[in-house]
Amino acid sequence: MRAAMRRHAAIAVMTALAVSVTACGSSGSDTSDGSGDTYTIGVVNSTTGALGAVGQQEAKGMQLAVEEINAAGGVKGRKLKLEEVDDQGSVNLTTAGFKKLATETKVPVVIGPGISANAKAVAPLADQYGVTQILLVAQPEVANGTKHVFEVPLPGKANSEAMVNYAKEQGAKNAAIIWANNPYGQAGNTDISNAAKAAGIDIVNSEGFDPGKFDFTAQAGKAAAANPGAIFLYGAGGSSDALVLKSVAATGYKGLIIGDLAYSSDFVPETAGGNAADKVVSLTAVDYGNPDEKTKKFLDAYKAKFGEAPSVLSTYAYVAVQLTAAAIEKAPSYTGEELSKVIESLNFESIVGKLAYTADWRGGPNADAFKPVTFKNGQYAVPDKG
C-alpha cells in the first residue's frame, strides 16, 4: 500500500516537473532558454566538411562579437549566447538544424548559413517559422522578397563591379578571368563578364579552376598568354585561391592582377609567396590597408584573440552579431516578428558599410563600399595610385 502511494507520488512529481518544463519551453519568455538572463541566438554554420574553413572563420567573428558585447554589459542587461549547429556543409543538415533551432531551442533569430546552396534551401523556412534570419551569403536574390531574411555580406555582383571599375580606372582595355568552379565562382565569372561588357572591357579568356586541386599552371598560362591588361581572379575563399595567384605570378605576367575579396585574406602572402601577393589588388569589404578607428579596433581585437587577421567572412559574421544585438536592443520583445521590423528600419552603420534594408532590398552594401587592398612585404597596404 505504502509502496503504491510512493509510486503515485513519484508519478505526480514527475508529471508536475514535465508540465513545468514544457511550460518554460513554450512560454513567450524574452529568452529562448527560459533562464531569463540571456538572449540565445541560433547559428547554422559549416565548421566541418569541405567548406569547414569558411564556417570556422565565421564562428570566430561571432565569438568575438558576443564576447565584446557581453563584456560591455550585454544587451538590456542580459548576456548573449550562441546556440550553434554545424551543418557540415550539407543542405539537409542545414534545414534540419534550422528547424531544430526554431522548434526545439525556439530561438527567434538565426545567423547563417554562409554557403549559397544551403542559404537558398533554408531561407523559405524563416518566413514559415516566423524566425528572423541573417544570412552570411552575398546573393541578395536569396533574401529579397522574404519577410524575415536579411544579408550582411556585400553582394557578389557588387564585388565584381568594383573589380571591373578598378580595372577601368587603371586603364585596362581587355582582361582575362580565372574563377573558382563552384556556384560562387561561376556567379563571379558571369557578373564580371557582364560588368566588363558594360564598361567596355573585352574579356579575352575565361577559365574555371577546381578549388579541390593544387596545380593551376594551365589556367594561369592560358590567361597570361592572352596578354590582357588585367587578370581578374575570383576565388573560392580557401587556400587554393592563393595557389592560383602563385601560378599567375609564376608566368611572369606584368599586367594588373585584381582579386575578389577572398584575395584580402592574410594567408595570401605566405601561401602565394610575397612577390605574388604584392602584385594582387583585392577589392574587399574591410579596409585593411587604411582602417578607420572602428575597423582598427576590431582588427586589433581579433588579432589579439586569434593571432591572425580576420578574413572578410569573419568580419561579416562579427557584424551579423552586432546587427542582431542592435535589433534586440530596440525591439519591444524578443520575437522574430519584432526583430525583423527593427532590422529593416535600423540603417545600421557597420565596419563593412551601412546596412540599409527595405521591404524589397535585403542585401548588403553596394559596390562603393569595396576598398582596394594589396600587400607590401607580407603586410596589408593601400595600392599605389595609377
Place this chain on the structure above:
Amino acid sequence: MRIIDLLVSGLTLGAIYALVALGFHLVYRMTGVLDFAQGDKVIIGGLLGLTLVRQGLDTILLVALLVLIAGLLLGIAYDALVILPTQNNGHIATIAATVGIMLVFANGGHLVWGPDGKPFPPVHRGVLEIGEMRIGYQDLLIWTVVIAVAIGLSLLLGRSRTGRGMVAAATDQLAAQAVGINVSRMRAIAFALAFGLAALAGVLVAPITLAGGTLGTALTLKGFTGAVLGGLASTRGVIVGAVLLGVFESELAAVISNSYVDPIVLIALIIVLLVMPNGLFGLRRQRLA
C-alpha cells in the same frame, strides 16, 4: 602556354600521384587489400610535418625522417586497429574499413589542424634553369624520391626473402603459413611501409599542395586511377600510369576547359581498361606469362 612548362608541372603532378599509387600497389601486392585511406595518410604526414616545423624544427630533411618514422609506427597501429579486426570478414569488409578510416583521417585532420591548407617550407627553395626550362628543386626531389622508392620496392618485392614472403602471404595465406611465413607480421610490415611512404610523401608534396586541406580524397582517387591505369600489381606500371595521368591532365587542361579534364581522363581510363583490363603493364605481364 609553353608545352615544356606544362610538361614539368605534369611530371610533378604525376610524381605526386605516383607516391599515392605506390602506396596502393604496396598494400595490394603484399596483402591483397585496396587501402582507400592512402591519400589521407599523405595529408596526415604533411600535417605531422607542419607540427614539427611549427615547433621550431627547420631542417626539413630531419622533419621528413621523423615523419617517416612516425608513419611506420602509425602503420603498425593502423594494421592492429583497422585491418586486423576486419580481415576475417573478407576483403570487402577490410576495404570498407579503409573507406571509413579515410573519413576519420579527413575530418580528424580538420578538427585538429583546421580545414584549410597551410604553407609548408620546401627542402630547398629556388629553380634549376636549363635553357628555357625551369624546374623547382622541390619538383626534382619528388621525382627522385619516386624513382628511389620504385627501385626499392621492386627489389623488396622481387629479390628479398621478406618481400617474397609478403607476396606469398597475400597470394595464399594458408599455404604461406604452412611453409612457416608469419602472415600477421608480413601484413603489419606492409601497412607500416605504406603509411611510412605516405607520411614521407606528405612532407615532400606539402610545399606544392599545401599541408592539410581537403585534398586527401582527390589524391586517393587520382593515385588509384594512375595505379589501375598502369596495372595495380606492377611497380613499374603504377609509376608509368600515374605519371601518364599527371602529364595527360596537365596538357589537356591547356587546350580544353578545366571542367572537362577529369571526365575526359576518367573516360580515357575506362577505354584503356576495356582494351587492357589489367592496365598497361598488367596485360604485358600476362602476355609474357
